[in-house]
């Protein structure tokens with residue numbers, strides 16, 4: 462399925478459109494299936510979107526009882542560390558809304574070694590879909606929506622150019638050694654095996670340099686996939702690139 466490209470002048474406009482889309486998707490999914498599984502992106506770009514979702518205008522419309530939050534990746538730090546993707550989502554969204562702790566599925570990235578944290582998270586994801594959606598444990602879960610960012614090198618989640626994690630075909634979640642990442646911390650990341658099973662992947666990207674990468678991916682996905690891990694995201698369902706010219 463060809464990707465949808467949504468272009469905006471500003472990150473604010475882009476974030477509001479994303480908040481509307483997520484609200485609509487969550488409302489329909491909870492109405493139809495009782496559950497909306499949303500994997501959150503890390504980094505800084507989605508903060509404004511999370512603040513929108515946590516604002517009264519959106520928070521009051523979202524069916525929090527059926528929403529289950531996951532993460533696309535996490536840095537191997539404590540959940541209170543400023544570098545933690547969970548901490549950013551907690552501060553900008555989670556602490557403001559009426560979502561049960563049982564619906565928040567944080568990556569336990571503080572577990573050592575990181576490979577054990579990855580294994581534990583894959584098990585959590587499988588268990589939630591088994592218990593809440595009746596999915597057999599052996600089946601790969603399909604998130605309703607995976608929100609992703611993209612770095613200036615075309616990485617997404619914690620899937621970095623040239624990293625062995627790009628070739629993981631079996632495991633749903635993997636530990637990543639990312640010395641060139643910023644911050645250069647070990648990480649836990651969903652793999653393409655899980656990301657590409659999603660019913661919808663929604664990239665939220667801002668800034669001129671990233672815009673150029675997005676255009677390269679749209680123009681020639683195969684060629685771009687040689688350089689940019691984000692080009693290897695090709696979900697079973699819908700792929701949306703929401704791009705803000707200015708960050």
Ligand code: 6PG
Pocket residue numbers: 502503504505506507533534535536546609610611612616617618619643
């Ligand atoms: C992470 C993120 C990562 C992020 C991109 C973009 O843990 O760093 O998940 O994939 O989405 O690096 O980050 P910015 O939004 O801060 O540019």
